[in-house]
Amino acid sequence: MQGVIVVQPIVYIDLGVGGMTCDDCVRKVTDTLESVPGVNRASVDLEGRSAVVEASPEVGPEALTDAVRAARPYNAFVRRVRTSRDG
Amino acid sequence: MADRFDLAILGSGSTAFAAAIKATDLGAHVAMVERRTLGGTCANRGCLPSKNLIEAARIVHDAAHPRYPGLTPARIDVDFPWLIAQKDDVVRDYRAKKYASVADALAGFELVEGDARFTDAHALTVGGRAIEADRFLIATGSRPAIPPIPGLDAIPYLTSDLLDADEAGRLTELPVSLTVLGGGYVAVELAQLFARLGSRVTVLARSGLLSGYEPALGETLGGVFRDEGIEVLTGARVERVAGAEGAVSVAVELVGAGRIVRSEHLLVATGRRPNTDDLVLDRAGVELDADGFVPVDVRLRTRVSHIWAAGDVIGRQHGSQMATPVGARQGRIVAENALADAGRVFDGTVIPRAIFTDPPIAVVGRTEAEVRASHQPAAAATTPLQYVPRAGAIHKTTGFVKLIASTIDERVLGVHMIGESAPEVIHEAAMAMRYRAALPDLVDLIHVYPTMAEALKIGAQAFSRDVTKLSCCAE
Numbered sequence: 001m002q003g004v005i006v007v008q009p010i011v012y013i014d015l016g017v018g019g020m021t022c023d024d025c026v027r028k029v030t031d032t033l034e035s036v037p038g039v040n041r042a043s044v045d046l047e048g049r050s051a052v053v054e055a056s057p058e059v060g061p062e063a064l065t066d067a068v069r070a071a072r073p074y075n076a077f078v079r080r081v082r083t084s085r086d087g
Numbered sequence: 088m089a090d091r092f093d094l095a096i097l098g099s100g101s102t103a104f105a106a107a108i109k110a111t112d113l114g115a116h117v118a119m120v121e122r123r124t125l126g127g128t129c130a131n132r133g134c135l136p137s138k139n140l141i142e143a144a145r146i147v148h149d150a151a152h153p154r155y156p157g158l159t160p161a162r163i164d165v166d167f168p169w170l171i172a173q174k175d176d177v178v179r180d181y182r183a184k185k186y187a188s189v190a191d192a193l194a195g196f197e198l199v200e201g202d203a204r205f206t207d208a209h210a211l212t213v214g215g216r217a218i219e220a221d222r223f224l225i226a227t228g229s230r231p232a233i234p235p236i237p238g239l240d241a242i243p244y245l246t247s248d249l250l251d252a253d254e255a256g257r258l259t260e261l262p263v264s265l266t267v268l269g270g271g272y273v274a275v276e277l278a279q280l281f282a283r284l285g286s287r288v289t290v291l292a293r294s295g296l297l298s299g300y301e302p303a304l305g306e307t308l309g310g311v312f313r314d315e316g317i318e319v320l321t322g323a324r325v326e327r328v329a330g331a332e333g334a335v336s337v338a339v340e341l342v343g344a345g346r347i348v349r350s351e352h353l354l355v356a357t358g359r360r361p362n363t364d365d366l367v368l369d370r371a372g373v374e375l376d377a378d379g380f381v382p383v384d385v386r387l388r389t390r391v392s393h394i395w396a397a398g399d400v401i402g403r404q405h406g407s408q409m410a411t412p413v414g415a416r417q418g419r420i421v422a423e424n425a426l427a428d429a430g431r432v433f434d435g436t437v438i439p440r441a442i443f444t445d446p447p448i449a450v451v452g453r454t455e456a457e458v459r460a461s462h463q464p465a466a467a468a469t470t471p472l473q474y475v476p477r478a479g480a481i482h483k484t485t486g487f488v489k490l491i492a493s494t495i496d497e498r499v500l501g502v503h504m505i506g507e508s509a510p511e512v513i514h515e516a517a518m519a520m521r522y523r524a525a526l527p528d529l530v531d532l533i534h535v536y537p538t539m540a541e542a543l544k545i546g547a548q549a550f551s552r553d554v555t556k557l558s559c560c561a562e
């Protein structure tokens with residue numbers, strides 16, 4: 001059998017994030033998002049009150065918002081789902 | 088270039104502000120659109136200016152009618168323009184502190200001045216600027232309803248907008264005489280206000296005063312009005328109006344007779360209608376009901392899933408009332424439902440409400456007629472305030488409290504009070520209803536003696552004993 005390079009398709013999910021007041025919150029929300037199965041990376045922006053999550057397409061956006069909301073007192077909602085970093 | 092927001096709020100009243108505060112808290116970028124003055128009806132031309140002036144009028148009245156034998160009546164001169172100027176200062180100060188600076192402090196928030204219209208389900212146009220949003224809240228409130236009376240469009244008349252600090256409809260001279268059309272809460276509050284400040288006032292009400300409330304409330308208030316020299320004509324059907332600036336005449340048909348009522352000014356206070364005519368809501372796919380209100384479900388969502396409505400603009404759906412704290416609660420619910428999928432339902436079962444006449448009126452829950460119509464086994468007891476020690480002590484015995492309770496479990500279903508401090512007392516009744524308290528709970532609570540809140544304790548006892556024979560503290 002020949003070696004195959006599996007190119008994982010990736011989606012970028014833009015979230016609005018509420019309830020963050022300092023870098024500690026940013027860390028908590030980042031960890032929360034990155035612990036959702038299928039998420040590769042989350043970058044959370046305190047100023048912009050937002051996050052961009054790179055994940056495999058099976059990850060439902062609700063799994064992300066549910067996780068953030070469960071991490072009280074934070075909130076997240078989906079702005080959009082993109083298939084490329086700048087699309 | 089269009090701007091895109093997570094939530095666009097139409098209106099800037101109490102409903103809109105509660106939604107904006109919660110929505111920004113939840114992380115949203117919010118646009119708020121206002122075409123008149125920031126703060127909406129309550130702050131600019133409703134609750135705040137009316138309550139400010141009503142208290143001033145009470146001071147004038149109490150001085151002239153000191154209630155206590157041994158106190159000599161005194162006359163307080165009214166400098167009306169000055170009184171109006173202090174009211175305007177109070178309004179502007181409140182607007183700055185509670186609206187403008189609150190808005191400035193919100194993150195991700197933009198106030199857009201102008202008239203909002205929908206261009207499609209995801210976009211508004213405001214003075215040529217396109218505002219796109221993923222979600223919308225219609226919180227455009229209401230304005231005075233103008234009845235189709237022949238001649239009305241040809242003469243100058245006032246509405247409750249006379250209370251405004253900045254707009255053209257404001258009033259700065261005390262009317263010598265005033266005819267008030269309407270018998271609802273705005274009509275009675277303003278009628279007594281002007282009468283006490285020195286206007287000769289006639290109230291023309293189609294049915295009784297305060298129809299829809301417990302009938303005895305309006306009857307008691309009507310008696311007070313007559314004693315204060317306010318002429319109240321009930322069962323009045325207005326046929327036509329005529330006149331010019333400073334001299335209007337109203338032709339009314341009364342039961343069995345006709346009459347012309349003449350006065351310097353006419354105040355039309357015949358209810359409110361929703362501000363939905365200019366929104367072009369059909370472009371967004373939202374239909375209005377026959378009276379122009381925006382239909383919503385119990386979660387305050389319209390038929391279009393990303394468009395919500397709250398406050399005066401939804402009228403009385405789902406037990407809602409057109410009142411400031413009700414709109415504010417709904418605004419918050421919309422933010423939570425729209426941005427955090429909270430699934431919150433608006434619950435209108437326990438909403439205390441007050442009318443700031445003197446004596447004031449406050450109600451919570453259902454009227455006896457409403458309870459009877461639901462065929463629920465219930466009893467009602469009315470207790471005149473003369474049996475409340477504080478009322479007697481301070482010579483304020485006019486009024487009563489009426490309680491309605493289930494005869495199955497004695498739970499309180501409604502409380503209706505006219506009398507001193509009723510708007511404060513009603514909160515105990517509301518809390519009782521919220522926690523499903525029964526009559527014995529009201530009786531069992533030790534009340535501060537002597538307070539008007541004892542009216543509830545005594546009113547609850549009236550179901551089972553003769554309250555004319557109670558000693559101190561109603562034990």
Ligand SMILES: Cc1cc2nc3c(=O)[nH]c(=O)nc-3n(C[C@H](O)[C@H](O)[C@H](O)COP(=O)(O)OP(=O)(O)OC[C@H]3O[C@@H](n4cnc5c(N)ncnc54)[C@H](O)[C@@H]3O)c2cc1C
Pocket residue numbers: 097098099100101102103120121122123124126127128129130132133134135137138201202203204226227228229247250273362365366397398399400409410411412414443
């Ligand atoms: C004389 C009077 C006394 C009152 N007293 C009391 C009281 O004592 N207690 C109480 O609880 N309630 C009282 N009310 C009722 C209270 O004022 C209202 O229930 C409350 O203001 C409703 O708030 P809202 O935010 O829903 O609407 P509003 O306060 O009416 O705000 C709606 C805003 O939307 C704006 N708007 C409308 N259409 C558009 C558009 N197309 N584009 C942009 N902006 C738009 C309007 O200009 C307005 O500023 C009183 C009302 C009146 C008239």
